[in-house]
Amino acid sequence: MYPIHIVFSDNPIDQRHLGQSGGTISFTACGLPVFRFETQEQLQIYMMLKGESAAYENR
Structure with missing residues (x-):
């Protein structure tokens, strides 16, 4: 299975969620x-x- 890449976010909350989920920050071939x-999980x-974070902010 190939790794899944999504757009980088410089938002510290997004980066915290990334770490909590087991994801990492990586770089494409062009940097x-x-x-x-x-994994998909x-x-x-x-x-x-x-999503939970966004729902909490909208209260």
Whole structure:
């Protein structure tokens, strides 16, 4: 299985969620930073944490 890359965010909360989900910051071949997940499960956890954070902010 190939790693999953999504757009990098410089938001500290997004980076904290990345770490909590088991993802890492990586770089593309041309040197751009991306969020990297080894499994679909890690990505799903990240998205869940991000969604919970957004719901909390909208209260």
